[in-house]
Amino acid sequence: MHRSWTRAAVAGLLLTVAAGSVDAARYRYGRSYSRGGEQAGVVVSFEGGWVNIRNTGLVYATSESLQVVGGGLNQVTALIPASEEDFSGRLSVGYRWANGNRLTASFWTYSTSTSAAADGPLSGALHYAIGPPIALGGGTFVGDSGSPGYFSLMTDTDAATADVAFGRSHELGDDFHMEWSTGLRYARFEETTAGFYDDSLFIASTFGDNRYTVTKMIEGEMIGARVAARGSYSFTTSFSVSAGIGFALLDGEITAASGLTPSGLLNTTTQPSSVATINDDGRSGSSTDFDTRVTWHSTDDRLLVWLGWEQQVWSGIVEDGLRNFPGTVRSLNARDSVVFSGYRVGVSYHF
DSSP: OHHHHHHHHHHHHHHHHHHHHHHHOOOOOSSOSSTTOSOOEEEEEEEEEEEEEEOOOOOOEEEEEOOOSTTOOOEEEEEOOOOOEEEEEEEEEEEEOTTSEEEEEEEEEEEEEEEEEEEOOSSEEEEEOSSOOEEEETTEEESSEESSOEEEEEEEEEEEEEEEEEEEEEEOSSSEEEEEEEEEEEEEEEEEEEEEEESSOTTSTTTTTSEEEEEEEEEEEEEEEEEEEEEEEESSSSEEEEEEEEEEEEEEEEEEEEEEEEOSTTTTTTSOOEEEEEEEEEEEEEEEEEEEEEEEEOTTSOEEEEEEEEEEEEEEEEEEGGGGOTTOSSOOOOEEEEEEEEEEEEEEEEO
16 A cells, blocks of 8 residues: 555656646747647547567466387477457547647557367376466375366456656658657556366366366556657658657566366365465566557648557566476476567547
């Protein structure tokens, strides 16, 4: 609670300073301050598109196929769910002064789900990747593999940002336009996996006898400072091309938990559960975003419509330290970053 109030106080202070600087920073630079002339007013924009989350490193299990005869091939395969594209949207509301100053608040959100289910190899084992396995003592573990085994898992991912920024626009000649901004960014990332592992094949008569319910959650929440810049070139009176880049340094916390619960007909009452947890409120992270787009401008430059591509790299806030948690029988490389990328269309109107 104390940390939340501290963040709110810092955000309010920086917003007050930014708002005050709107009146303080009234200097002139370049030819004019907007393609449409010195026009003050409210600017509202919305953009959306299909975005893919990449580099998640989601591994549900590894299939180890064993051949004992000569000429056979022993093969280990990582079982990874298919990548899915889902809708992402951003809403921005701001005020632009006639001298080129801007104060803008924007909100971005993304949500997706992916899943997979499969039997293990008929000759070999299916090694479960989410745990930790259940220790029974004496170096014996259960819930770490099935022969041949089966899994059915689903992962839901949600990400969001909220930005407040003070910026300024400059016309550097007849065709080149420059914008910069500085402000606050709040970012949130949540990844939840649920399902089960089973020691038997889906069609086996023993399917459901020894089953382990899977739960895993990773939640990162951070706030920090962000700077951004955009350059635009007008190659006709109605069309322009532009590229933008932004960088944020963030501080906050990560909470994670992962566990197995016996839920089969035979092992529900004979085996304990397992859980691994991480609660770290001393984390730092960053986000870097790049985009490029082609924009159509109305005659008075109040209406803008664009088509573009964007990539965001989130580091630190998405860390999955449970993959190589101490005490696990098998571990995967810990994940520290993910990428959001995709095409988008947008519209903006200056009231």
